[in-house]
Every structure is written in structure tokens, then in C-alpha cells.
Amino acid sequence: MGSNPTSSALKNLLQERYLSLARKYRPKDFEEIFGQEVAVRILQNSISTKRIHHAYIFAGVRGTGKTTAARVFAKALNCEKGPTISPCSKCSNCVQISSGSFIDLIEIDAGSQTSVEDIRAIKEKAIYPPSQGRYKVFIIDEAHMLSNSAFNALLKIFEEPPEFDVFILATTEPHKIPETVSSRAIRIDFRKIPKEKIVERLKIICEQEKIDCEDNALNLIAEEGDGSLRDSISILEAVWMFSGEEKITQSAVEKFLGIAPRTSVYELFKSIINQDIKKSYEISQGIIERGYNIRRVLKDFAEIIKDCVFYLEGIETEREDIKRFISETNLDVENAMRIYNALIKFEEDLKFSISDEVAFKMIVFKLCYLNRVKSVREILEKMSLSQNTQFQEPDKIFSSIIDYLKETGRVFLAEKVSSLKYEVKDSLISFFTDDVKLAKAIEDIKKDIEEFLFTTKKVQIKIRVERESQNSIDVEKMLGDDFVKIEGVEEENIW
DSSP states (O other), rough: OOOOOOHHHHHHHHHHOOOOOOHOOOOSSSGOSSHHHHHHHOOOOOHHOOOOOEEEEEEEESSSHHHHHHHHHHHHOOOOOOSSOOOOOOHHHHHHHHHHHOTTTTEETTTTTOOOHHHHHHHHHHHHSSSSSSEEEEEEEEEGOOOOHHHHHHHHHHHHHHEEEEEEEEOOOOGGGHHHHHHEEEEEEEOOHHHHHHHHHHHHHHHHTOOOOOOOHHHHHHHTTTTOOHHHHHHHHHHHHHTSOBBBOHHHHHHHHOOOOOOHHHHEEEHHHOOOOHHHHHHHHHHHHHTOHHHHHHHHHHHHHHHHHHTTTTOOOOOOOHHHHHEEEHHHHHHHHHHHHHHHHHHHHHTOSSSSHHHHHHHHHHHHHTTOOOOOOHHHHHHHOOOOSSOOOHHHHHHHHHHHHHTTTTTTHHHHHHHSSEEEEEEEEEEEEEOOOHHHHHHHHHHHHHHHHHHHHOOOOEEEEEEESSSOOOHHHHHHHGOOTTTTTOHHHHH
């Protein structure tokens, strides 16, 4: 009889099937877990001292080894030579745990199994002793996604846990786990893995897989991984496929990730500081047309600002490009911080933007104008009047108020107020208008104006708005929902 063709094809498929690097180099014991010394030590000590808790919370960003550590812990508890901090990885239990077929290791994805019925099914399994191993281990991944009713059902298991059960809740958002549950578990934080550790691990993989890769390229991959070893390995694998048989260079990684050349980012920054809107637009348009990663451009932008601020504050740097850039642009700390704060705000706005490209162009445009907005200190220095504590001339006070409105960007309001009649008497300046909206606008900022006048003139001046005509105006009726009563001020004094 001939061989079964279906069986033969399946055998060939299994033999030729490619295993991703992240899975191939997944740690099989505690010694292989990189960059999580604290977490590993806690788990090893709990085994060596025989203080096995019934519940653990593994908290940390993605790709830091939470689920892997949970499986290694399950292997250490159920190894035929254990419980041991060094599972053999050869016995039947260890092999089955590694392959995911161990009957007493139950893994649940809370992202898709969030209902109370799913937890009740776990509860039914938890009451029975393990069939094959020493402990029955439940790993609940993305535990923060469980429903409230599911957490309540889980709480009942935690309150009276069988001695052979171990629950491990892996989560990227531990604050979403109810305190009633978290207080009954030991929390272990999986921190972001240091860049040096990730590079060290990537070098080992490159040696094993015979991947020719520059050190600068590995550093860039580790930086892009942002503390996640799994993400870094996945990026390395993708760049490896992108490069083919060629050596993986820094430029190849930059091209794959869509990273704009640092010179382009510097030129964009320089044009923004120089308020050159046309050049800023051309550079930003070029970045978009070349398909560079906009978020990465902004990240590099923020990194340059950070390095500039540190250098300006006296922290020495070996980067000649930073020194040269500051020398060419005359950048100061105050301006750098204002640009940085605008970038941080833009990062939040980007989440709700219709188009990243449009949002990127608009932030570049705003940053060009940001330099034109005077800081409070500059306004005070420019408009600082006599330090004489005596009351100033009425015209000077009025002019100072108009200048203040213009300098703080309220140009339209300044034009309106400049046309009003006013009266200065006994530390009180009164504006006369029948325009209800204008009156409310002045009321909204009068505290700021009074504080400004006190700072610059060293005198207490109060502002009041009164109606110009004798006809009564029903402010509340005209403004409707926009009307806000001012506490402690009678209605007749609002005008």
C-alpha cells in the first residue's frame, strides 16, 4: 500500500513551518528572562522558601515577559524534579507546558472571555485537584478587561482558594483591577527592559541566526522597541526580511521604520525658531511625501529639545550637533520649553485628529507663531511702568490695559475696548457699554487685568462695567444659557 498523501503533506508542512524569532527564543527558564531581575527573584524565592501564594498580579507594558514568566513559574512548580527554581525542561510535565498541552495549565484570554460565565467555568475547574501536576495554574491574560461581575466571581475563589491552585493575572493596566481582588494577590511589576539588555539579547539572536547586523542598527531597533523585548525582536525579524541577504545597516532600519534623517528634523526645528513659515511648510511637506513616520519625527524633535535644554542648563554633552545647533539658532531655555510643551499637547490632540498629515502641518504652523507670543515676563518687562506707588494718570492706565489685551493675543477685544468710554475715579476704572457680550468678555478677564495693573503699577485698581444708556438691559434674557451670575456682586453693580 502507498503512503497517505494527506499525511505526507502534513508532515512536510510541519517540518518546513517557519517559527518566528519571538517564539523561537522565548525564555524556557528563569535564567533566560532578560531585564526582570526583581520579578524573577520574587518568584524564585517564593519557590525556594515554599511560600507559594495562591494569586499573583503580573503588571507591566506589553512584551516585557509577563506571560512567559507565568509559564516558566508554572513549569517550576510542576517539574517532576520540583518545585524547583531550575526546571529541567526535559520531563513530561515541562515538555507539555512548553508545548501548551499541559492539562493543569489553563490559559485564558480575558480580552475575549470577559463574562461571568467564563469565570464560573474556571471556578468549576479550580475546585478539583490537578490531574497530572503538583499545582493547577490559571493564567488570565489581559485581566483588566474582565467585567465587574467576572471579578466578583473571581473574588469568591480568591477568598477561599484550594491549596493546589495558583492564579496569575497578567495585565498592562493594573489600576483597572478592583482593590478587592488586587489586595488578595501579590503584585509583581515587570518594568520596561533597559535598552542595553535588549541589545544584548538581540546580539545573541543575531549570532544564533547568523544575521549580519550593525551595532547602530541594533541600538535603533532597541530604541524603537521602547522597553519591550518582544517588539524589538519582531522589528529585528521584519528588518531582516526587508534586508534579505544584505547586512542590516542603520539606514536600512531607518528606511524600514520610516524615520526621517536627523538633518531634516534639525532643519525643521531651525526654520520654526526662525519663524520661517514657507521653509517649515516645505520641509514638513517633504517629510509627508517621503512617507516618514510623523509620530517618530515628533519624538526625535522632542529628543533634540531635551538635549538642547540640558546643555543650556549646564549639563555637558559630547554631541557636537547639539552645540552647533544652539550656536546657529541662539535658542534659549524658555523658548525651547514652550515648544516642548506645545509638542506634548499636540501628541494628545493627535489621538483625535482626522488626519495625521494635516495635524502635523498645523502644529508646524503653530510652532512658527509660538515665538511671536510674548511670555508673561516679557510682557511685564516691556510694559513695566513706574514703581511709584502713587496713582497713575487715567490715560496711562487705559493705554496699559489696551496694550495688555494685545500682548496676550486678545486683539479683537482690545479694539472693542479702545472705543469705549471710561472713567477712572478712586482706584476704580469704569467702562461704559450697552454691548452685553462685550461686557461679559471684560468681566471674564477683569481679575487678570487687575492683577496685571497691580504688578506693573503697584496699586490696587478695580474694574467695573456699566451700561452706557439709561435703558435697562436684561442680561440674563439676552445671554440665555451663557449667563453666569457673579457671586458677591449685586446685579446693578455688574454694569
